[in-house]
Amino acid sequence: MRPARFALHRPTSLREALALKAEFGDAATFHAGGTELLVALKARVLHYDHVIDIKQVDELRDIRILDDGTLSIGSLATHHVIANDPxxxxxIPGYAHLSEHVANIRVRVAGTLGGVLCFAEPHADAPTMLCAxxxxxxxxxxxxxRTVSSRQxxxxxxxxxxxxDELLVSIxxxxxxxxxxSAYRSFGHTERPAVGVAAVWSPQGPQRLRLWVGAIVAVPGPLSGAQEAAESLPPDAPFEEVWQALEPVITADAEKIDAHDDLHGGADYKRHLITVLAQRALQECMK
Ligand SMILES: Cc1cc2nc3c(=O)[nH]c(=O)nc-3n(C[C@H](O)[C@H](O)[C@H](O)COP(=O)(O)OP(=O)(O)OC[C@H]3O[C@@H](n4cnc5c(N)ncnc54)[C@H](O)[C@@H]3O)c2cc1C
Structure with a gap:
């Protein structure tokens, strides 16, 4: 099916894009790579009189280091660009690895990080890792x-x-x-992940382990028991010792997750995957 007719706008600056959105309000939407939006417009699940194509807004494309050492990724950066960015x-090599494994090459070259975050389809990889x-x-x-934590x-x-009326500028x-x-591991038998686990192992940091799970439920969440248990581990503990201590706690954390049977798998199977993927992610962090 073809999408219903709409007026296409192609701003070349952020200011122009925001002014268009302010002018047309909720009759307008932003279009980045179009990998989700066009499908929804064609299926007539969504309809807008105005589509603001932001692809020519070059200031949204940069990947750069800010003065305080923050890595700022422009919302228009595609998964493919992120995977290959020096x-x-x-x-964050673990994040480059994640981006290299999103969907298929057609989605990776067109789909943007801003798009996957704003569309908020739960079966996605980036949100979980960004929370960790x-x-x-x-x-x-x-x-x-304004700035919002990825966790909120x-x-x-x-x-x-x-x-x-807000446009996602950067991550x-x-x-x-x-x-x-840091490392991320996911598994699914469709093109999208059924479960994804992101780990940040920080032997010198104020929090030893950040362990987040996503795709299994609507919003990524931390495996809090495992995070707490990791605090009592010595910073130089080898993987085997860490895993012996954390495996039962991760399994207990996973059992508390309110998963559902769906086309991505049975709830118990997906909870089981959490322990498997957490082991792989942690092992990658500690090798
Ligand atoms: C077949 C398939 C398989 C996939 N598999 C995976 C996978 O394995 N893992 C994974 O993580 N993801 C997967 N995805 C999702 C993919 O990552 C997204 O489709 C893609 O990143 C969306 O980006 P886009 O630029 O195409 O967004 P668009 O389709 O252009 O936009 C999506 C939505 O976000 C809004 N939007 C876009 N950019 C902005 C912005 N800067 N500010 C405000 N609003 C904005 C749009 O208005 C629209 O509502 C898959 C998608 C497909 C189609």
């Missing part, structure tokens, strides 16, 4: 700019803390300590 590969990395989401509207950004299926990952190691 700064991402150097500073404690990233910040920068949003702008015609009236100003997703509020439900297809629902985020972004106001309708800012705070500096990690040189000894921090």
């Amino acid at each position: 700064l991402v590969q150097q500073l 990395l404690d990233a910040r989401i920068v949003l702008a509207s015609a009236t100003g700019q 950004f997703h509020v439900g299926e297809f629902a985020t803390a972004r106001e309708d 800012d990952v705070p500096p990690q300590l040189p000894s921090d190691k």
Whole structure:
């Protein structure tokens, strides 16, 4: 099916994009790579009189280091660009690895990080890892700019803390300590993940372990018991010792998750995957 008719706008600056959104309000939407939006428009699940294609807003494309060492990823960066970016590969190689395994090459070259976050389909990889990395989401509207923690950004299926008039500008990952190691592992039998687990192992940091799970429920969440248990482990503990201590706690954390049977798998199977994927992610961090 073809989408219903709409007026297409192609701003070349952020200011222009925000002014268009302010002018047309909820009759308008932003279009980045279109991998989700176009499907929804064609299926007539969504309809807008105005589509604001932001692909020519070059200032949303940059991946750069800010003065305080934050890695700022422009919302228009595609999964493919992120996977191959030297700064991402150097500073958060686990995130480059994640991006390299999103969907298929067609989705990776067109789909953007801003798009996957704003669409908020729960079966996605990036949100879980960004929560573990404690990233910040920068949003702008015609009236100003604000920052939301990645941990508060997703509020439900297809629902985020972004106001309708706000455009996602960048995803800012705070500096990690040189000894921090992060990794993400996911599994699914469709093109999207059924379960994904992100780990940040931080032997010198104020929090030894950040362990987050996503895709299994609407919004990523921490495996809090495991995070707490990790605090009492020696910073130089080998993987075998860490896993012996954490495996039962991770399994207990997983059992508390309110998963459902769906086309991605049975609830018990998906809970079981959490322990399997957490082991792989932790092992990768500690090798
Ligand atoms: C077949 C398939 C398989 C997939 N598999 C995976 C997977 O394995 N793992 C995974 O993580 N993801 C997966 N995805 C999701 C994929 O990551 C997203 O489709 C893609 O990143 C969306 O980006 P986009 O630029 O195409 O968004 P668009 O389709 O352009 O936009 C999506 C939504 O976000 C809004 N939007 C986009 N950019 C902004 C912005 N900067 N500010 C405000 N609103 C904005 C749009 O208005 C729209 O509502 C898959 C998608 C498909 C189609």
